[in-house]
Amino acid sequence: MLNEIYEYIEQRRDDYLGWLTEFCKIPSVAAQNRGMKESVQYLGNLFESAFEQSPEVLDTGGYPVVFSHLKGDADTILSFYNHYDVQPEEPIELWKTPPFEPTIVDDKIYARGIADNKGNLIARMAAVHAIKEVAGRLPIDIKFIFEGEEEIGSINLGAFAEKNQGKIQSDGCVWEFGYRDADERLQVSLGVKGMLYVELFTKGAKTDLHSAQASIVESPVWRLVWALNLLKDKNEQVLIPGFYDDIAPLTEEDKQLIQHYRLEEDNLKKHLEIDAFVNGLTGDKLKNKHIFEPTCNICGIHGGYTGEGSKTVLPSEAFAKIDFRLVPGQSPQKILESLRSYLDDNGFDDIGIRVFGKEDAARTHPSEKIVEAAIETIESYTKQKPNTIPNTPGTGPMYELCQKFGIPSVSFGVGHFASYTHAPNENIRVEDFIDGIKMMAALVLKFGEKMQKVKESSHGDGTNE
Amino acid sequence: MLNEIYEYIEQRRDDYLGWLTEFCKIPSVAAQNRGMKESVQYLGNLFESAFEQSPEVLDTGGYPVVFSHLKGDADTILSFYNHYDVQPEEPIELWKTPPFEPTIVDDKIYARGIADNKGNLIARMAAVHAIKEVAGRLPIDIKFIFEGEEEIGSINLGAFAEKNQGKIQSDGCVWEFGYRDADERLQVSLGVKGMLYVELFTKGAKTDLHSAQASIVESPVWRLVWALNLLKDKNEQVLIPGFYDDIAPLTEEDKQLIQHYRLEEDNLKKHLEIDAFVNGLTGDKLKNKHIFEPTCNICGIHGGYTGEGSKTVLPSEAFAKIDFRLVPGQSPQKILESLRSYLDDNGFDDIGIRVFGKEDAARTHPSEKIVEAAIETIESYTKQKPNTIPNTPGTGPMYELCQKFGIPSVSFGVGHFASYTHAPNENIRVEDFIDGIKMMAALVLKFGEKMQKVKESSHGDGTNE
Known part of the structure; x- marks a missing residue:
């Protein structure tokens, strides 16, 4: 047949x-x-x-x-x-x-x-x-x-x-x-993987100002940079409290499957024109990170003058679009709440959060x-x-x-x-x-x-x- | 006459x-x-x-x-x-x-x-x-x-x-x-005031990638955020080594002039639609900061997708335009060199610097x-x-x-x-x-x-x- x-x-x-x-x-x-x-x-x-x-x-x-x-x-x-x-x-x-x-x-x-x-x-x-x-x-x-x-x-x-x-x-x-x-x-x-997609946004004065005013008027771009810096450190560790707590432990089957999974490192590096992967990882650690670990990625960031050359301006607003790729056990809703509290607790209750997507991993x-x-x-x-x-x-x-x-x-x-x-x-x-x-x-x-x-x-x- | x-x-x-x-x-x-x-x-x-x-x-x-x-x-x-x-x-x-x-x-x-x-x-x-x-x-x-x-x-x-x-x-x-x-x-x-105007820029993979790759491919936007965070803290203190060292001490005349200088705080706050000035400053401290202190301002920042809604992308590049307003004694050239060393010493030698302007204060x-x-x-x-x-x-x-x-x-x-x-x-x-x-x-x-x-x-x- x-x-x-x-x-x-x-x-x-x-x-x-x-x-x-x-x-x-x-x-x-x-x-x-x-x-x-x-x-x-x-x-x-x-x-x-x-x-x-x-x-x-x-x-x-x-x-x-x-x-x-x-x-x-x-x-x-x-x-x-x-x-x-x-x-x-x-x-x-x-x-x-x-x-x-x-x-x-x-x-x-x-x-x-x-x-x-x-x-x-x-x-x-x-x-x-x-x-x-x-x-x-x-x-x-x-x-x-x-x-x-x-x-x-x-x-x-x-x-x-x-x-x-x-x-x-x-x-x-x-x-x-x-x-x-x-x-x-x-x-x-x-x-x-699952996802939490948010936009963090901040506002300063009502309009962009001459940057001479930056001495006394708070900058929403700086507020955003400082807030973002709270989210992930240079070693790719996400710093939101409890972020990793609920991750389901790997099963024997997961571990076995990843053993057989091939990541063509050299091909990929060449294709992407990069010298190394994050944290210099290779082999099993790299594969594990790729498949089993969540991410916190900035999809886009914007504030102020972004054209050619220089313009001296104190921007009136700024935003960053962030996607967290989540793994089984992590709840997008819980992480969203944790993110809100974390920003508040660190004095960033002026940073707004718009939610664009919440999906559980499967x-x-x-x-x-x-x-x-x-x-x-x-x-x-x-x-x-x-x-x-x-x-x-x-x-x-x-x-x-x-x-x-x-x-x-x-x-x-x-x-x-x-x-x-x-x-x-x-x-x-x-x-x-x-x-x-x-x-x-x-x-x-x-x-x-x-x-x-x-x-x-x-x-x-x-x-x- | x-x-x-x-x-x-x-x-x-x-x-x-x-x-x-x-x-x-x-x-x-x-x-x-x-x-x-x-x-x-x-x-x-x-x-x-x-x-x-x-x-x-x-x-x-x-x-x-x-x-x-x-x-x-x-x-x-x-x-x-x-x-x-x-x-x-x-x-x-x-x-x-x-x-x-x-x-x-x-x-x-x-x-x-x-x-x-x-x-x-x-x-x-x-x-x-x-x-x-x-x-x-x-x-x-x-x-x-x-x-x-x-x-x-x-x-x-x-x-x-x-x-x-x-x-x-x-x-x-x-x-x-x-x-x-x-x-x-x-x-x-x-x-x-004087000025040092620079653009900090970073590159990642050769093109924007699907953000699923963020688990293993380094993000230029995160690199930029971390580097920027090194430059100024939440209390508006610039952290570049030596930044404040050469500032000329205020003369008696400077101090006297600022005494008579009026900054119409309430008018200005209303006009700009802000609740407070940086660090909650008022009065003499605010005037002094405005006139006598240097700034480190982000005129613009950009990376990745900045349109409506969500797009899941790992950006391939990012940049920030920064103006430092300098006061007498500070050398834009010396601060530029100090900025370069500071980034290098903190592992950010991948961050490029473009210089758009250098002017001494007078x-x-x-x-x-x-x-x-x-x-x-x-x-x-x-x-x-x-x-x-x-x-x-x-x-x-x-x-x-x-x-x-x-x-x-x-x-x-x-x-x-x-x-x-x-x-x-x-x-x-x-x-x-x-x-x-x-x-x-x-x-x-x-x-x-x-x-x-x-x-x-x-x-x-x-x-x-």
Whole structure:
């Protein structure tokens, strides 16, 4: 059966590539409210022609979730979480091809959003389509959950999931992203870091002043610098009281997975043009820090005159945007409260805090069937073990959509080491896309089989109904 | 004689206002290279019609100095330092009248550059013109030194002065600016603070990165924050080693002057919309800090994403622009070297320093004849003592142009408390302009008399040749 499906996918490769490139022509930049309705419309048409079934377009308060539940034989449900929104294409002058005119060069397709996340979204629809076309039906239920706000922090997805618990429930979820590492091994992620995103802001006098006034009028920029300095020391230690207290201890499985995780240090240093990693770390310590430790990063800082040359001004306001990447156990809400108290206790009650995002970290246990199915599928298809990590250093709404409701999840996909997500010249390789469709189809079958066995053994009656 | 001159000025008030408003129509923004040649041309024509003598247009390497030496009876020389360039008019949307269409509303004339510095420049030319017209000649030599780069840091004036020592030499200089305080008293300044203007900058990876990388890739923004934090503590104490060491002790005259200096604290707090001054200072401590203490101010800071909402990015670079306002004794060069060593010694040799300006502080002793002449002139004209301060909290090239060559200087002028220099709706009051012309004419006569007495007593022969 699987071989027939693979053959079918090969026959339809141009169609599936067409689904993808048409989709990538729509500039669905959520942050700029471009192409969002067109994307929903496009997906609606695609669902109808692929599955003869219109998706539900579910209100979230923001951009809708495109949702589809396709019935299968067994009462196992596999869900796919993807998103149809993309990052802004700026800085446009660094693109070698127009970002919304998908272009194939040297077997790579270049387009904004093709790696993050349209390539994966289409590969998964194509996989399910191929199974249905070849088998005439689906072995298990499939749910597609496509949101439109991932690139703006999935701001409405938590509330949506709460309200639509029944709809989103599944036995396993394939998360949105995935890449091949520099050594061509597929990366499999079992979780994500959480996040607290805040802006610290300060105000001084009502307007910018001649800087001669700096002798007697307090500077909001200095207030901000001093406040920031309280947050993290030169050794990368976050100084907010209790910040590390609730971090869940690593499990044996976590420690084992990280052992096998390869971080290509020299490649990465060369690629980033840096001499060393933070604190001069290498090897296990570096890997551990990357995967298991939280961060406190300044995404942006601004105050006063930032043009060419000199201007002598005492700025009237300043702000810094900070993202904390959190690990399991850490509560964004608790850290936010601790941050507020800490600033107050140090005399910085004049510093305001705006909250832009709060997400819990999530991790799926490697013994979950969806993880086993993914790893076995990849091993079987690629003839090598995937690079499995307990979580990526990145963030996503996995807790809100899955872990909170007991849904295990796993992430792998069609990107590669140099896919340049969020950057100019975003791309995927054509063959990775086709391979991705095939592996996803294989995963659907494999997961169905595994769940069937689980149910049989728990029913204890051995029937195959 | 003085009364005749005052009457003449009254008769010609519309002409002098015309000189000023025509001049203010030229958008002489040095930073943007607008209207600079037109200004030089305008001044050339004005000199010819007022004094039947073309000024010299002296090369500086940048915008030229317009220089004129008018011969008088006695061998005393009084010089006027002014500038014909103005600040950019941005933000233009906050202007109530077009910045380069001088407009009178409620006896105030609104125009960019009218308070800083065209009102003073024209008032001084008008004063000398009125004396010459009424007396038929000048009692002393007058030199006008009008530069075109004051608003961009007088970057070429120091070298110009070195090269033109003979030309610029005088027995006293009237410095460019001056304002009436909120209590209507004229402010007389005997000096300026110095300045070191630097930009600290840092680089991280070759491009901005997804902030998930912040776990292992060093952040230039954090490096900058930590480095800045080394420079000044929460109590406004500058921490660069030796920063305060060379400050010249205050003289008895300095201490006496500051006693009489009034800082309208409540007015100023209300105007700036602040609750308190730095460190909660009031009274003498506040005045002393404002006038006698150096500053370390962040004019601007930038790194990463500073737009609306959130973006998760690890910035690739960051910078901060810093101006140190210095007091007599402090050497900008020595402080620059100390700053470099201090950063290096604390492990911040990765922080680069760009230098945008170095100016020494300057102060004239209150016993100088030019100061006495100014204070007596103002007392006699306004019937109240001026608010005399040892130096303004601001900066100018007074050291380079005057103190270095032993030329005493004093500053007062036609602005008022709410002249909004460097800001939208810059203005002066019509009557302050007319008063300013009269006082400047009186000063010329008074200074001539005083210098004559000095020369007589030092010659010891009592002749009046």
